[in-house]
Amino acid sequence: MLLRVPHKKVVCEASGSLCYRARMTDQSINTRRLFSLGDLTNASFDVTIFALTAAGTYLAQYMDRPITAVLIFLMGVIAIGARSGVYSGVFAAVAASFVYNFFLSEPVFMFGISTADEIVPLVAFNVSAVVAGALAGRLADTAKLAKVAEKRSRFLLQVSGELQQAIDGNDVAEITRRLLPLERLVDLEIYIYRDGALCRSGTEAIFPDPLTALLAEKTSAGSPLSFQAFVLNASNGEHGIVKFFLAPRQESDGDLPDLQALANLLALAVDRCLLLEKAAEATAMKRSEELKTAILASVSHDLRTPLTAIEAAATGLRSFRHDLSDSQKDSMLDTINEQCRRLNRYTANLLDMGRIQSGIPDANLCEVDVIEIVGVVLNSTRQLFPDCAIAKDFRLGAAIVWANATMLEQVIFNILENAFVHGSSSEPVVVRIDASEDGMILEISDCGPGISQVDRPHIFERFYRAGDRIHRRGSGLGLYIAKGFVEAFRGKISARSVTKDGKGTKIVIELPLIEPAIEHEQETA
Amino acid sequence: MRILIVDDEPAIIGTLIPVLSAQGHKVSSAGTIREALKEAESSDFDLILLDLGLPDGDGLEIISKLHQLTSANIIVLSARHLERDKIIALDEGADDYVDKPFGVGELLARLRVAQRRQELANQSAHDEFFSDQLYVHFRRREVRLLGEEIKLSPKEFVLLEALCRSGGQIVTQRKLLIAGWNDPSADSQYLRSYIALLRQKLEYDPSEPEMILTEPGVGYRISLGTQTLK
Numbered sequence: 214m215l216l217r218v219p220h221k222k223v224v225c226e227a228s229g230s231l232c233y234r235a236r237m238t239d240q241s242i243n244t245r246r247l248f249s250l251g252d253l254t255n256a257s258f259d260v261t262i263f264a265l266t267a268a269g270t271y272l273a274q275y276m277d278r279p280i281t282a283v284l285i286f287l288m289g290v291i292a293i294g295a296r297s298g299v300y301s302g303v304f305a306a307v308a309a310s311f312v313y314n315f316f317l318s319e320p321v322f323m324f325g326i327s328t329a330d331e332i333v334p335l336v337a338f339n340v341s342a343v344v345a346g347a348l349a350g351r352l353a354d355t356a357k358l359a360k361v362a363e364k365r366s367r368f369l370l371q372v373s374g375e376l377q378q379a380i381d382g383n384d385v386a387e388i389t390r391r392l393l394p395l396e397r398l399v400d401l402e403i404y405i406y407r408d409g410a411l412c413r414s415g416t417e418a419i420f421p422d423p424l425t426a427l428l429a430e431k432t433s434a435g436s437p438l439s440f441q442a443f444v445l446n447a448s449n450g451e452h453g454i455v456k457f458f459l460a461p462r463q464e465s466d467g468d469l470p471d472l473q474a475l476a477n478l479l480a481l482a483v484d485r486c487l488l489l490e491k492a493a494e495a496t497a498m499k500r501s502e503e504l505k506t507a508i509l510a511s512v513s514h515d516l517r518t519p520l521t522a523i524e525a526a527a528t529g530l531r532s533f534r535h536d537l538s539d540s541q542k543d544s545m546l547d548t549i550n551e552q553c554r555r556l557n558r559y560t561a562n563l564l565d566m567g568r569i570q571s572g573i574p575d576a577n578l579c580e581v582d583v584i585e586i587v588g589v590v591l592n593s594t595r596q597l598f599p600d601c602a603i604a605k606d607f608r609l610g611a612a613i614v615w616a617n618a619t620m621l622e623q624v625i626f627n628i629l630e631n632a633f634v635h636g637s638s639s640e641p642v643v644v645r646i647d648a649s650e651d652g653m654i655l656e657i658s659d660c661g662p663g664i665s666q667v668d669r670p671h672i673f674e675r676f677y678r679a680g681d682r683i684h685r686r687g688s689g690l691g692l693y694i695a696k697g698f699v700e701a702f703r704g705k706i707s708a709r710s711v712t713k714d715g716k717g718t719k720i721v722i723e724l725p726l727i728e729p730a731i732e733h734e735q736e737t738a
Numbered sequence: 739m740r741i742l743i744v745d746d747e748p749a750i751i752g753t754l755i756p757v758l759s760a761q762g763h764k765v766s767s768a769g770t771i772r773e774a775l776k777e778a779e780s781s782d783f784d785l786i787l788l789d790l791g792l793p794d795g796d797g798l799e800i801i802s803k804l805h806q807l808t809s810a811n812i813i814v815l816s817a818r819h820l821e822r823d824k825i826i827a828l829d830e831g832a833d834d835y836v837d838k839p840f841g842v843g844e845l846l847a848r849l850r851v852a853q854r855r856q857e858l859a860n861q862s863a864h865d866e867f868f869s870d871q872l873y874v875h876f877r878r879r880e881v882r883l884l885g886e887e888i889k890l891s892p893k894e895f896v897l898l899e900a901l902c903r904s905g906g907q908i909v910t911q912r913k914l915l916i917a918g919w920n921d922p923s924a925d926s927q928y929l930r931s932y933i934a935l936l937r938q939k940l941e942y943d944p945s946e947p948e949m950i951l952t953e954p955g956v957g958y959r960i961s962l963g964t965q966t967l968k
Contacts, residue, residue: 550841557839564819581954582930588946589954607945611934613927618954619821 259293259301266290267312283337286313290338294345298353302346306338313338361396365470368395369478376482380489385482386414395470397459399438402429403445405453405483423454441469443476447484455479507676508563515559515688519552526552562690565623566675569697573617578702580727581621583612583655584646590625591644594633601633602641609646612653614724616702624698625655627691628720632659635718652704652726658711658719666715672708692720699724739853740782743767744774744797745789745815754787757842758849770794775803783810785852787845788832790816790823798823801830811852815840821955825910828956834907835956851962855905867902870963872940872949874902883940893918894936897929901950901960910957933958 266289273282290309294302314335372389379385386403393399404411404426411420413429420426427442438458445452457472526545534542584607591603614621632642636659645656664672671677673696676689692708699706704724711717743754746769758765766781768774771794778786786804790797801812811834814827818837827835833855836848858864867874873882876899881888890898900917901909912922914929937944951959 553839561818568819579955580926584945585930585952586954589952591946592948592951605945611930613930619819622954 255297256301259297259305262289262293262296263305263308266292266309267316270313271316283313287337287341290342291345294342295349298346298350300346302342302349303339306342309338310335365395368392368470369474372475373478373482376478379482379486381486382483382490383414385479385486389475389479394460397462398457398470398472398475399460400458402456402458403453403479403483404456405445405487406451411453426454427456441472443473445476445480445483447480447487452480452483452487504675511676511688512563516556519555519559522552523549523556559688561623562688562694565620565694565698566690569694569701573620573698573701577617577620578615579617580613581616581618583614583616583621583653583724584609585611586618586621587625587644587646587655590622590629594626594629598630598633600638601636604641604643606643606645606647609648609653612646612724613727614653614702614704615727616724617698620698621702624695624722625657627695628657628722631691631720632657632661632718635659636661648726649723652724655722655724656719658717660711660717663710663712663716663718664708669708673706695720695722739784739849740764741766741849742774742777742783742786742810744769744771744786744792746770746791746793747789750789754845761846761849763849771797771800775800775807778804778807778810783808784856785849786810786812787836788812788814790814790827798826798830801827801832805831811856813848813852824956825912828908828910829912851906854962855907858903858905864903867905867960869906869949869961872902872960872963874898876903888939890936890939893932894939897932898936898960901958904959906960906962908953908957908959912957914957 266286269285269289270282273279273285286309290302290306293305372392375388375392376385379388382403382405386401389401393401403414404420404423405414406412411423411426412418413420413426418429420429423442438460440456440458442454442456444454455476457475459469526548530537530542530545537545591605594601595603629642629644636642640660643656643658645654645658647654647656668677673692675693677693678689696706699722702724704722706720706722709719709721711719741758741763743751743758743765745751745767751767751769755765755767766777766783768777769792771792774786774788774792777783786808788797788801788804797814801814804810804812812832814824814832814835815838816824816827816835824835834848834852836845858867865875865877867876871884873885874880879890879895881890881895881898897914897918900914911926911929915922915924915926918924918932919928933950934944937947937950940949941947949961951961953959
């Protein structure tokens, strides 16, 4: 088909559906190099050979050895022909016949052909020069071709090797581009079908159909580059197209490299990448399905349990308020109250989990004093857990970190709550704040039974509840949220045992300090 | 007090009206922004409980309008984790907030604080603040902790005065920066340092303050102590 597009002429030949070939009608530049340094040295070398041969011939002739003289001259002509090709060889042969005729054959210093002895060397010179030149030329061409072919196959091999590392469609074009140029092939673009449109790899550019993609220009030094395009074929249909951009043809250039072979390699790589993408999507989908199942399971348990208690208490109060003693009524009202708090904490946890999953933007962070927030949490936990003892060991007067105050409050509350619930009732929970190598550390340790080796690697996972799975308490989100938030503050959180035999739990939070640590002011009483 | 509850959840209105009425307050309710503005135009209130998520818009939008219409103290009902909303509401002119969900005890405590603040404001010469431990005389610049006089630097006093004048209601960092440095964009590090100094002088345990309370991410409030509230 022939297309005419404003501003430029494009000839598109479509050979079957396999290959679109588009070529700019290019005014091929016929600037023949007339003269160059290389040619000059080459020619002077030939002249030297010619002169030496002529001298040798003259010497032989002088010593009255005419056959030797002719053979020497013949050797020189063959050497020049073999070295510099047919044209130089013939030129040398003609020059040789003149020199022979003028200087060597009788009558000396005169042109003229009188005998067969004169003609035979003349013919011999020319024939041998032509044959030698042609043979040498063919040899040189073959060697050059072999070199080009080797370079091309090495290129293909290199491309196929490097493409092994490609993990998505963008990589394929990028990696190949890095290995270019190969002769006239200077650049390429890959267009991959996504949702019915062609998407230029490495960019956001989208083209509704192959034609618009083909017409998208690529310029080099102001002038549009000519290109050839191929369809990227795969086992299950077409993946897209590849456009190879070609530099303008030079006189010395031979054929184009085998672009179809390169296109096939690219098609394979793109095919592999798309399969990888699909596999990754499938894994993500599976994981999100698993998460949904876990959330549903958790929601149905953790929402239903308090709701059941509330409903039982409320309906009980309503139906039997006349039969119940005041203390029974109070205890049922307390149940309602307590379970409401539990529901509230649980929904807050779910919300926090959602925040972690959707990512916590840095815009939500500001300068926060960890010690101030610890104070707030201690205040509220002392009211919630009036029987629990807390020992404070603050080595810093202030610890300013980059965080979010309410999120940090949640982190500390979650850890303290765990310590109170799982710790020992006789020993206090120790809260320690100190400077660390590159910031501050907050340690909260209890003297409870500790975390088992089995549970240790999992305690920061979503919905993980250590120990007894049947009588589980808590949502299994507390430490997950603590970890998610601390990491959003660019900190680290870890769990250790307090004693060597694995008793007690120590949760350690490390956060980078904004300002250098301020040592605790000495009490000035 | 005359109280207007602005909330679109019938269960909440249905619970709060009898509870607050039982406390001797006169309670009306509005379910939308439009109704709230109409109520505020037609009658005067001492206190408005304002839920931020309303069917016909964001409660934040009407705070300043409500202020023009009435002299009522405005308490915003907001979800705990939405600090930004709280700060906007307070900057718009709300006087305090209560985190949802809340217990009746918590709400009533805030109501008492609001009531006390209004009483303070109504006194023509509003010169004093007192809680069960702290006594501050603003004009004389006198601070007494359990009867004993405490020396404060001028900056410390200005900040303590700002906290005390709010009568136990929240004071945002911004308001404290304006009070202390006349510049809302001043480094909040200064504010933290001065609050720490005040706590050193006033608190029993400065690392676990009970008098100058931190509202994480929002600001500070002065505690009135348990006895004054009862």
